[in-house]
Amino acid sequence: MTTAADIMHPGAQWIPAHETLDRAAQLMRTLNVGALPISDENERLCGILTDRDIVVGCVAMGHDPAKVTAGEMAKGTPRWIDAQADVGEVLEEMQSHQIRRLPVIDNKRLVGMISEADLAKHLSEDQIATWVESVYAKG
Numbered sequence: 001m002t003t004a005a006d007i008m009h010p011g012a013q014w015i016p017a018h019e020t021l022d023r024a025a026q027l028m029r030t031l032n033v034g035a036l037p038i039s040d041e042n043e044r045l046c047g048i049l050t051d052r053d054i055v056v057g058c059v060a061m062g063h064d065p066a067k068v069t070a071g072e073m074a075k076g077t078p079r080w081i082d083a084q085a086d087v088g089e090v091l092e093e094m095q096s097h098q099i100r101r102l103p104v105i106d107n108k109r110l111v112g113m114i115s116e117a118d119l120a121k122h123l124s125e126d127q128i129a130t131w132v133e134s135v136y137a138k139g
Helices: 021-031 051-057 087-096 116-122 125-136
Strands: 035-039 045-050 102-106 109-114
Touching: 021 035, 021 051, 035 109, 045 051, 045 102, 087 102, 087 116, 087 125, 109 116, 116 125
Parallel strands: none
Antiparallel strands: 035 045, 102 109
16 A cells, blocks of 8 residues: 555655744745645644745735745645555545645654655556646636
Protein backbone atom coordinates (compact mmCIF):
# COMPACT_ATOMS: atom_id res chain seq x y z
CA MET A 1 0.00 0.00 0.00
CA THR A 2 1.34 3.42 -0.99
CA THR A 3 0.91 5.98 1.79
CA ALA A 4 0.96 9.75 2.05
CA ALA A 5 4.44 9.47 3.57
CA ASP A 6 5.62 7.59 0.47
CA ILE A 7 4.64 10.34 -1.95
CA MET A 8 5.09 13.51 0.12
CA HIS A 9 7.92 15.98 -0.11
CA PRO A 10 9.58 15.63 3.31
CA GLY A 11 10.93 18.46 5.41
CA ALA A 12 8.05 20.92 5.19
CA GLN A 13 8.27 23.84 7.59
CA TRP A 14 5.63 25.88 9.39
CA ILE A 15 5.35 29.63 9.28
CA PRO A 16 4.10 30.85 12.66
CA ALA A 17 0.82 32.79 12.45
CA HIS A 18 2.51 35.87 13.98
CA GLU A 19 5.20 36.05 11.24
CA THR A 20 4.87 38.75 8.61
CA LEU A 21 4.29 38.05 4.94
CA ASP A 22 7.67 39.44 3.90
CA ARG A 23 9.31 36.86 6.17
CA ALA A 24 7.03 34.16 4.72
CA ALA A 25 8.10 35.14 1.19
CA GLN A 26 11.76 34.93 2.22
CA LEU A 27 11.21 31.47 3.70
CA MET A 28 9.40 30.34 0.54
CA ARG A 29 12.38 31.52 -1.52
CA THR A 30 14.86 29.75 0.76
CA LEU A 31 12.88 26.49 0.69
CA ASN A 32 11.97 26.85 -2.99
CA VAL A 33 8.26 26.30 -2.30
CA GLY A 34 5.06 28.13 -3.18
CA ALA A 35 3.13 27.40 0.01
CA LEU A 36 3.70 27.16 3.74
CA PRO A 37 1.48 25.67 6.41
CA ILE A 38 0.61 28.25 9.08
CA SER A 39 0.90 27.18 12.71
CA ASP A 40 -0.69 28.66 15.79
CA GLU A 41 1.19 29.14 19.06
CA ASN A 42 0.72 25.42 19.85
CA GLU A 43 2.21 24.32 16.50
CA ARG A 44 -1.20 23.25 15.24
CA LEU A 45 -2.23 23.81 11.65
CA CYS A 46 -4.39 26.91 11.27
CA GLY A 47 -4.04 27.56 7.54
CA ILE A 48 -1.90 27.48 4.44
CA LEU A 49 -0.24 30.52 2.93
CA THR A 50 0.60 30.57 -0.78
CA ASP A 51 2.77 32.90 -2.81
CA ARG A 52 -0.41 33.89 -4.65
CA ASP A 53 -2.05 34.83 -1.32
CA ILE A 54 0.83 37.21 -0.62
CA VAL A 55 0.68 38.84 -4.05
CA VAL A 56 -3.09 38.99 -4.60
CA GLY A 57 -4.31 39.27 -1.01
CA CYS A 58 -1.70 41.69 0.27
CA VAL A 59 0.53 43.44 -2.27
CA ALA A 60 -2.14 43.93 -4.96
CA MET A 61 -4.48 45.31 -2.30
CA GLY A 62 -1.91 47.99 -1.39
CA HIS A 63 -0.97 46.47 1.97
CA ASP A 64 2.55 46.27 3.34
CA PRO A 65 3.75 42.62 3.58
CA ALA A 66 6.03 43.69 6.43
CA LYS A 67 2.94 44.56 8.48
CA VAL A 68 0.47 41.81 7.55
CA THR A 69 0.84 38.45 9.32
CA ALA A 70 0.44 34.94 7.99
CA GLY A 71 -2.36 34.40 10.51
CA GLU A 72 -4.31 37.31 9.05
CA MET A 73 -4.25 35.55 5.68
CA ALA A 74 -5.41 32.17 7.06
CA LYS A 75 -8.95 31.50 5.90
CA GLY A 76 -11.29 28.54 6.15
CA THR A 77 -10.67 25.15 7.68
CA PRO A 78 -7.19 23.81 6.89
CA ARG A 79 -7.06 20.33 5.39
CA TRP A 80 -4.35 17.76 6.15
CA ILE A 81 -3.72 14.03 5.88
CA ASP A 82 -2.16 11.49 8.22
CA ALA A 83 1.23 10.19 7.07
CA GLN A 84 -0.08 6.59 7.05
CA ALA A 85 -3.17 7.36 4.94
CA ASP A 86 -3.49 5.43 1.70
CA VAL A 87 -2.85 7.34 -1.52
CA GLY A 88 -6.55 6.89 -2.35
CA GLU A 89 -7.41 8.89 0.78
CA VAL A 90 -4.93 11.57 -0.28
CA LEU A 91 -6.60 11.87 -3.68
CA GLU A 92 -10.08 11.92 -2.14
CA GLU A 93 -9.12 14.69 0.29
CA MET A 94 -7.55 16.81 -2.44
CA GLN A 95 -10.35 16.16 -4.93
CA SER A 96 -13.28 16.68 -2.58
CA HIS A 97 -11.88 20.01 -1.35
CA GLN A 98 -10.32 21.05 -4.69
CA ILE A 99 -6.91 21.68 -3.15
CA ARG A 100 -3.48 21.49 -4.75
CA ARG A 101 -1.29 21.17 -1.65
CA LEU A 102 -1.85 18.98 1.37
CA PRO A 103 0.17 18.99 4.62
CA VAL A 104 1.12 15.56 5.95
CA ILE A 105 0.93 15.10 9.72
CA ASP A 106 2.42 12.30 11.84
CA ASN A 107 1.84 12.22 15.61
CA LYS A 108 0.53 15.80 15.51
CA ARG A 109 3.72 17.02 13.80
CA LEU A 110 4.18 18.35 10.27
CA VAL A 111 6.37 15.90 8.35
CA GLY A 112 5.81 16.89 4.73
CA MET A 113 3.63 18.31 1.99
CA ILE A 114 2.00 16.70 -1.00
CA SER A 115 1.80 18.90 -4.09
CA GLU A 116 0.84 18.44 -7.71
CA ALA A 117 4.46 17.63 -8.54
CA ASP A 118 4.48 14.84 -5.96
CA LEU A 119 1.32 13.36 -7.45
CA ALA A 120 2.79 13.54 -10.95
CA LYS A 121 5.87 11.59 -9.83
CA HIS A 122 4.00 8.79 -8.05
CA LEU A 123 0.60 8.22 -9.66
CA SER A 124 -0.59 6.53 -12.81
CA GLU A 125 -1.72 8.63 -15.77
CA ASP A 126 -5.34 7.66 -15.09
CA GLN A 127 -5.10 8.71 -11.43
CA ILE A 128 -3.54 12.04 -12.39
CA ALA A 129 -6.16 12.68 -15.09
CA THR A 130 -8.99 12.05 -12.65
CA TRP A 131 -7.39 14.29 -10.04
CA VAL A 132 -6.76 17.13 -12.52
CA GLU A 133 -10.33 16.97 -13.80
CA SER A 134 -11.85 17.15 -10.32
CA VAL A 135 -9.53 19.78 -8.83
CA TYR A 136 -9.49 22.13 -11.80
CA ALA A 137 -13.13 21.65 -12.85
CA LYS A 138 -15.27 24.75 -12.71
CA GLY A 139 -18.05 24.19 -10.23
